[in-house]
Structures are given as C-alpha cells and as structure tokens.
Amino acid sequence: MRSLLGAAIDEEADVTLVDMEAGLEHLSRSGGTLAYADVLLVIMEPSRKSILTGARTIALAEELGIPRTFGVGNKARLPDDAEFFATVAGEYGVPLAGIVPQDPDVIEADRLGTPLAPGKGAAVRAAVAQIVAFVDKELVGAG
C-alpha cells in the first residue's frame, strides 16, 4: 500500500532526498516509504574503518532490496586520499559514486553553522555536480 507521503513524493517532487539519520534498519522497520530509495549514497571518510562501514551498509541495503548503492568518499585530502578511497573501496567491493575534496570553505561554514556561501567551495560543488551526473546516468542506464 502506498502511503500518503509516498504519493506526495511521486506527485509533488522530481527528486526526493532523504537524509537517513536514524539509519537504514530503523527506517526499514517503521519508515516505510522513506527506507526504500532508488539510489542510496553512503558517505565515508578517508579511513579504513569508515569504508568498511560503507561496505556493511551496502550489504544491508542489498538485503532490503535497494537497487543501487554507492559510496562517496568525503573530506579527501587530494591527491593521496583519492587513491586511498579507490584502493580500499575496491578491496571491500564498494562502488564509488564520487570523491569530494576537503575544503576550508566547508569547514568554515560548519564552524559558523551557516550554509556554504555562494561562490565558496568551488571544488566541492564541482564534485557534487559530478555525483548528480553519475546518479542520473545510472538511472538512465536502468531504463
């Protein structure tokens, strides 16, 4: 049965982005509509532990029937962390949707508790745009 939220998502939005703070398991039990994404992105830090957590999340997402799950390597100090993400994600079988560089503008915005100001964080914005293009392509590929 489709929930009213599900209907609103289908009819009133082209893209619904769900910040899944409660975690996949919680949402799958009681969040219904919100748990079942077309695409799931797992945000990871440049640490082995974080990428392993990503791999576990992907396994759980597959069990739940989420069709496409990708890791995103965040806070990457380039160029070393790009290689680290690629290598370790490969080891754990985590497909990457993109790598987002660490950016002083983002750190500053976090400190101030404000959104990233227009014109700031160009490299981060470019990386995010690439992820959007990647996701679009994956969805087109799926028909």
Added chain:
Amino acid sequence: MKLGVVGKGGTGKTTLSALLAKSYAERGRRVLAVDTDSNPNLAQNLGLDLGVTDEVPVLPRSLAVGLGDGTVTPASLIAEYGVRTPSEVTILHAMRVSQAGAG
C-alpha cells in the same frame, strides 16, 4: 526519484545532502529534502534560519506510512508540512528517532 543518504555522524552527510539537493534544484528539478533526525539540521544547511527550522512541523507517522484520515492530499501534505528554503528546496521533517524503533 528517491535518493537516500546515509553515513555515520561526522562524515559530512548533512553538508553533502544539502549540496546534492541544491545541485538538483539548480538543474530545475522540484526537490523535496526529508530530514529524519530528531535533531534536524539539514534545513539550516539549506539556508533556513534556526528559528524557522525549529518551527518546521514533524510529519505525523500516520502520513509517513499510512494514508491519514482522508482529509490530507499529497499536495496539502507538502503545503502543510513542507517549508520552502532559500535554496529552492522544500524541506520536510519526518519521524523522530524515538518513533523509529516503534514499528
């Protein structure tokens, strides 16, 4: 299209969620951003003032997983519980964590 974003605290999940939502909006898509945190801060990352953020009503569970009492339509759900942010993204606060395990 429904895009879920997960990640442990401190990974930058909310910052990236906001930037992803904005990027879709900049491409002309109608974007709904749903924050499932009981201590939501995605709205702030989308440019909403803290005072306004605190007043965003939480979507009742009956509408998140059920069909409500018949008086709410998909459009009125968004009108009543959604808040338009300066990023041209509509934010919705759904499900307190205290409700999360209750199903």
